[in-house]
Amino acid sequence: MSLLSKIVLVACGLLVATAFAHPHVFGGGKVQALFDEKGFSGIKNHWVYDEIYSAAMVASVDSDGDGKLSAKEGEQLKGAILGELVNSNYFNYVQSGADFLKAGSIQKFKASVANRRLVLDFVVPFSVPVGADYSMLVAVVADPTNYVQVTCDMEAAEVSAPQSIDVEYFGDSLEGLSLFRAFLSHVEGLYLRFKKK
């Protein structure tokens, strides 16, 4: 292969490859899938943002300048951060069959600051009834645009369910699931299946 061909190869490769991975905001997350007597009821989210973004967002609502978040300031942050994520399902994507489930409104929202980092806790409600046969879901918590890089370790995800429901789960890659093709390869899903005992 000539030098020119190599240069063209490198240029083409870079051009395509750099279409991925462009985070501006970084966050770590932990999730817990929730079940009640009726079935799958939602995902509990715990997000921690990077220090620079945290400073910018906390300052934007911290009217008394004490560096802490009052209930009112927390509500403002809820609107500022999660308000615009309504159509993105608050980055909570749950596949049921061939579609994503539409989330309900955020519940149990709490904003706080720990180690100079903004921490958001909230529940994204869903509703999938339990039946006699297994229902299967895949849950992903991530920004498909990767503007906000929320990193969730799905292998460490928790699942809570009442005694009446049998739930099995594991965390794994999204390989082979075409509905999630927009996500970067490192994003993992929480695979769930459940039925009445």
Next chain:
Amino acid sequence: MKMRLLTFWMLTLLVAGFGYSAENGADSVAGTIVPAAATPTVEEPAVVEAKPATVQDQALADKFAKKKFKKASSVEKDPAGDKTVESPVPQKKDRTLWESFADAQKKLREVLTEKISAMKSGDWGTIWGFLAICFLYGILHALGPGHGKSIVVGYFLARRGSWKQGVALGTGITFIHTFSAVVLLFILYAILKATVFPAFEVGRVGIEKASYALVMLTGLLLMGIALRDFIRRKKDDGEKINTNASWKEILGVAAVTGIVPCPAVALVVLFCLLNSMIALSLVSSVVICMGMMVTNIVFGLLAITMRKGIDQSAHKFGKSAKYVYSAATFVGGMVVLASGLVLFSNTFALQV
């Protein structure tokens, strides 16, 4: 043989641009942060009835058959456990080079905050380390989409450029990209003070969509020029057709592409401002800008090398060479159009 190689790479470029657009649907810069006005209305989640088995269900069933799974506990736990998650860098296997770059940016951002805090405490000895990290952060950050690389490559594939013009386009896009962020942030900061960032994001998202639309238009114009030149060349020998890059065009492409304010620069600048370090905020933006310039200039020079190679190969085909020139311009225009299209469509990615 060279002609075949040339055709192969042109097709590769074409497929790469549109394949990504059609398949991926998401990669870059959807706006996520807006002011409190957008608080969602209360609504209950739609109840989804159990569905009959689908192909997807079968795929999931196969996964369950292969994987070792856990059983749910009956106790609702706090996902944070006893302590706050420290925004960890993922420790997963099989991370791609580009994902590693993203992780590196995250680490660099953490070090930047440490250095700024140290300087605020009076330890100005860390400033050289801080500036070096700003520079490196700029280089890595510009590798992500939305910094004009594909537009630079597409433009110089379409138009013959000099080395000087390659440097100028890479520099121009980056300078405008950074300058627009700093100016927008300072104006908003003067008006809104610390509450500036959500407003900055609203402004950025609007400018972003307009810019991507203009990038698409630029691609269409380049494709139109290619078709016009092709028709002219069919009529005569095409000797008089000028396919060289012009300074006027370069300025226009740089303005259209670079006008999107860089949120990464804005966040670092704002962090300095919130720590009452105005001079440092300006110095950091200049150094991050210089880092991003390096990336864009390298891409500009690579693209010019590519076009020179195409021209050299095409000369060997005598009269048929004129079709190669038109094809190169057309493909360059398509690359620019595809880049704009992907970036624009990704602002609406995966809306449920």
